[in-house]
Amino acid sequence: MPQWDTASRSLIEASQLARLQLGLTRILPRNRFYEQKMLSGDRTVTITRLSDLAHLPFTMKRELAASQEMYPPFGTNLTYPVSDYIRLHQTSGTTGQPLKVLDTPESWDWWADCWRTVYRAAGVGRDDVVFLAFGFGPFIGFWSAYEGAKLLGALTVPGGGMDSLQRLRLIQESGATVLVCTPSYALRLAEVAQEHGIDVGTFNVRVTIHAGEPGASIPATRARIEEAWDAKTYDHAGLTEMGAYGFSCELQQGVHVNEGEFIAEILDPQTGQPIEEGQTGELVLTNLGRWGYPAIRYRTGDLVRHGGHNCGCGRAFLLLSGGILGRIDDMLVVRGVNLYPSALAEVLHRFPEVAEYKIIVTRAGPLDEVALQVECPPHLVSQIQEELHTSFSLRIPVEAVEPGKLPRFELKARRV
Amino acid sequence: MPQWDTASRSLIEASQLARLQLGLTRILPRNRFYEQKMLSGDRTVTITRLSDLAHLPFTMKRELAASQEMYPPFGTNLTYPVSDYIRLHQTSGTTGQPLKVLDTPESWDWWADCWRTVYRAAGVGRDDVVFLAFGFGPFIGFWSAYEGAKLLGALTVPGGGMDSLQRLRLIQESGATVLVCTPSYALRLAEVAQEHGIDVGTFNVRVTIHAGEPGASIPATRARIEEAWDAKTYDHAGLTEMGAYGFSCELQQGVHVNEGEFIAEILDPQTGQPIEEGQTGELVLTNLGRWGYPAIRYRTGDLVRHGGHNCGCGRAFLLLSGGILGRIDDMLVVRGVNLYPSALAEVLHRFPEVAEYKIIVTRAGPLDEVALQVECPPHLVSQIQEELHTSFSLRIPVEAVEPGKLPRFELKARRV
Numbered sequence: 043m044p045q046w047d048t049a050s051r052s053l054i055e056a057s058q059l060a061r062l063q064l065g066l067t068r069i070l071p072r073n074r075f076y077e078q079k080m081l082s083g084d085r086t087v088t089i090t091r092l093s094d095l096a097h098l099p100f101t102m103k104r105e106l107a108a109s110q111e112m113y114p115p116f117g118t119n120l121t122y123p124v125s126d127y128i129r130l131h132q133t134s135g136t137t138g139q140p141l142k143v144l145d146t147p148e149s150w151d152w153w154a155d156c157w158r159t160v161y162r163a164a165g166v167g168r169d170d171v172v173f174l175a176f177g178f179g180p181f182i183g184f185w186s187a188y189e190g191a192k193l194l195g196a197l198t199v200p201g202g203g204m205d206s207l208q209r210l211r212l213i214q215e216s217g218a219t220v221l222v223c224t225p226s227y228a229l230r231l232a233e234v235a236q237e238h239g240i241d242v243g244t245f246n247v248r249v250t251i252h253a254g255e256p257g258a259s260i261p262a263t264r265a266r267i268e269e270a271w272d273a274k275t276y277d278h279a280g281l282t283e284m285g286a287y288g289f290s291c292e293l294q295q296g297v298h299v300n301e302g303e304f305i306a307e308i309l310d311p312q313t314g315q316p317i318e319e320g321q322t323g324e325l326v327l328t329n330l331g332r333w334g335y336p337a338i339r340y341r342t343g344d345l346v347r348h349g350g351h352n353c354g355c356g357r358a359f360l361l362l363s364g365g366i367l368g369r370i371d372d373m374l375v376v377r378g379v380n381l382y383p384s385a386l387a388e389v390l391h392r393f394p395e396v397a398e399y400k401i402i403v404t405r406a407g408p409l410d411e412v413a414l415q416v417e418c419p420p421h422l423v424s425q426i427q428e429e430l431h432t433s434f435s436l437r438i439p440v441e442a443v444e445p446g447k448l449p450r451f452e453l454k455a456r457r458v
Numbered sequence: 459m460p461q462w463d464t465a466s467r468s469l470i471e472a473s474q475l476a477r478l479q480l481g482l483t484r485i486l487p488r489n490r491f492y493e494q495k496m497l498s499g500d501r502t503v504t505i506t507r508l509s510d511l512a513h514l515p516f517t518m519k520r521e522l523a524a525s526q527e528m529y530p531p532f533g534t535n536l537t538y539p540v541s542d543y544i545r546l547h548q549t550s551g552t553t554g555q556p557l558k559v560l561d562t563p564e565s566w567d568w569w570a571d572c573w574r575t576v577y578r579a580a581g582v583g584r585d586d587v588v589f590l591a592f593g594f595g596p597f598i599g600f601w602s603a604y605e606g607a608k609l610l611g612a613l614t615v616p617g618g619g620m621d622s623l624q625r626l627r628l629i630q631e632s633g634a635t636v637l638v639c640t641p642s643y644a645l646r647l648a649e650v651a652q653e654h655g656i657d658v659g660t661f662n663v664r665v666t667i668h669a670g671e672p673g674a675s676i677p678a679t680r681a682r683i684e685e686a687w688d689a690k691t692y693d694h695a696g697l698t699e700m701g702a703y704g705f706s707c708e709l710q711q712g713v714h715v716n717e718g719e720f721i722a723e724i725l726d727p728q729t730g731q732p733i734e735e736g737q738t739g740e741l742v743l744t745n746l747g748r749w750g751y752p753a754i755r756y757r758t759g760d761l762v763r764h765g766g767h768n769c770g771c772g773r774a775f776l777l778l779s780g781g782i783l784g785r786i787d788d789m790l791v792v793r794g795v796n797l798y799p800s801a802l803a804e805v806l807h808r809f810p811e812v813a814e815y816k817i818i819v820t821r822a823g824p825l826d827e828v829a830l831q832v833e834c835p836p837h838l839v840s841q842i843q844e845e846l847h848t849s850f851s852l853r854i855p856v857e858a859v860e861p862g863k864l865p866r867f868e869l870k871a872r873r874v
Binding site: 114115125128130132150168176178185195196198202212 | 530531540541542543544545546548558560563566584585587592593594595596597601607608611612613614615616617618619620628631632633
């Protein structure tokens with residue numbers, strides 16, 4: 043792998059073109075899913091410049107799901123015979139029926155290597171002890187984080203089959219220096235610790251790495267995690283059907299796309315045309331090393347802001363400013379204002395007294411009405427409403443509920 | 459690796475000697491634990507014949523525990539610097555405080571390779587789909603089974619973070635052909651299936667592989683698992699502090715020690731002298747590939763019967779007839795009769811109506827009194843008592859309890 047940390051745009055793009063061309067020769071015509079998408083009728087695939095990618099069709103999640111329904115259990119997005127695959131994952135099922143996704147040994151190594159990039163950017167190395175607070179089921183979650191940590195040579199501590207208190211004890215006893223979990227669960231662990239008179243700030247953890255939710259790129263949420271754990275907090279973005287594509291650098295401005303292994307486009311969700319730097323649109327990704335289960339121009343449904351290629355960290359990799367802002371479908375339109383759940387989180391987490399919250403959405407035709415339930419002292423309600431008004435010019439009703447009343451989450455939080 | 463399936467005793471023993479000699483040069487003097495055990499005072503270690511092993515001191519679990527207490531968190535049984543290790547395990551804590559055990563990449567590969575032997579003996583190959591019904595926490599459990607299945611090229615489906623019904627659905631949907639779990643849990647899964655009107659006998663599972671308890675080598679328990687799953691059932695034996703040392707062959711007579719990777723001794727627990735073929739004694743093991751965390755003449759505390767080297771399967775590997783019979787400490791002495799929990803299980807599982815059971819032990823000085831609680835129809839009590847009397851010449855009180863009243867176990871069952 044080249045030293046991408048210092049690679050120029052031209053080197054990155056030359057590599058992307060070469061990888062894409064090579065990949066297509068491996069995929070076509072072995073992979074029935076892409077053969078039918080790309081070669082049906084009189085279509086041919088010719089990629090001579092990177093911009094030719096824009097002539098290829100999009101891949102939609104519902105197409106993968108339909109293929110799996112028609113050809114169970116694994117569908118047709120397989121470049122090799124099933125006997126060549128060694129891992130089965132399922133998507134989390136956040137949107138619809140879980141997809142089954144397979145990886146070959148080569149693709150699985152590639153996943154791990156993508157996570158190695160996440161760790162390196164967070165300054166994690168072979169002397170670290172990496173605790174993974176994760177259930178290790180069929181959802182890919184932090185499985186590749188586990189494999190990546192092994193590849194890096196770090197000491198891995200898998201935290202499946204344990205409750206929060208058992209995990210806290212093992213994080214402490216093993217001298218873990220790195221905690222990998224969802225942002226919600228990092229806060230939940232700190233909360234459980236406090237209930238038991240344990241101060242996680244005195245643990246050896248110096249880095250936390252998160253995924254599954256936008257939390258680690260939301261400044262107020264990140265600040266809260268960093269304060270609780272006395273650690274520096276990094277974000278990561280990945281998708282079961284895509285790979286581990288994003289990581290944050292020490293400047294914590296959002297998520298870089300690992301453009302050594304993925305091609306990113308940010309498109310207007312309506313027109314499908316590229317947006318300009320500074321604007322927001324849908325992230326569309328192509329992976330460049332998972333040839334057993336490729337994803338070409340995959341519409342992630344994730345809303346991101348184009349942050350350019352000039353991050354202060356020196357990497358030329360595309361920056362998604364503020365990380366994943368939310369799902370395209372999650373956008374609420376309240377009295378003409380576009381409102382994302384992550385923006386509400388940013389405001390609520392400015393208040394140290396706020397533990398959990400829930401967003402109540404009422405839809406009347408195309409219009410959304412939003413109200414909040416917030417675990418906080420009742421006297422805080424008016425301050426929160428004022429802060430929400432300042433931020434969004436909206437009057438949003440806030441109801442104070444007793445601490446501990448709202449649900450906690452180990453994997454992805456569902457607060458809407 | 460040689461083709462051990464057809465290797466002669468002389469080849470096996472020559473390889474053991476060479477591996478042991480090589481291993482000792484790697485361990486000594488880098489490993490402080492064994493340096494102090496073996497080289498203290500005027501001791502030297504000279505191994506010129508395999509029988510010289512008998513001059514080396516035993517390793518006791520309590521020594522490993524004491525070393526860890528004195529030098530937390532990992533103790534001194536480390537041949538390399540901690541930064542060379544990539545995996546942390548904890549013992550299940552069945553006997554005392556959990557031990558922390560580390561593996562290097564090399565030792566971890568070796569674990570996986572030992573499990574490959576288990577799979578091969580069970581006829582499992584790269585076309586199989588292996589479902590692991592296991593929590594994937596810090597207890598090694600079936601972690602190495604997962605790694606071994608990947609190494610074999612089989613499709614692995616990790617079943618962490620799921621309840622029994624979710625696991626059943628995924629076993630079915632993924633077309634799993636191999637189920638890996640404790641024997642108790644295989645029966646528990648079948649029970650849950652029945653409660654939901656699912657017949658696991660119609661699933662694709664054709665092989666089940668078990669460990670953690672003697673069940674799969676107890677004929678009546680094995681028959682019950684095989685009937686429920688319409689599959690062939692294999693046993694496996696391993697220890698966190700030792701490795702995956704045992705497997706059963708298609709003749710299902712017990713557990714073979716993988717003597718390509720381990721040296722086995724069966725000793726009289728009192729005198730420490732070898733016992734004869736056909737007799738029972740304590741299994742003492744030495745591993746030959748886990749140089750990062752070696753175990754030399756480790757007293758397992760497991761009671762086994764010496765089954766000789768002439769299994770009908772053609773392997774010359776030592777057979778432990780009937781598998782692991784129990785813990786040395788578990789032996790009950792009831793009115794002069796030596797009684798193991800596994801022998802009680804064998805009798806109880808002859809009755810198809812018996813679901814769960816619990817052994818109630820009352821100790822008065824050196825004498826044990828035993829009573830049983832059994833989930834069965836009340837009319838069965840006298841038949842069970844009669845069968846127990848025929849088997850052990852003991853009158854053991856049996857109480858019938860309602861089905862579902864006794865605890866179920868996902869990992870090691872504790873029925874005593």
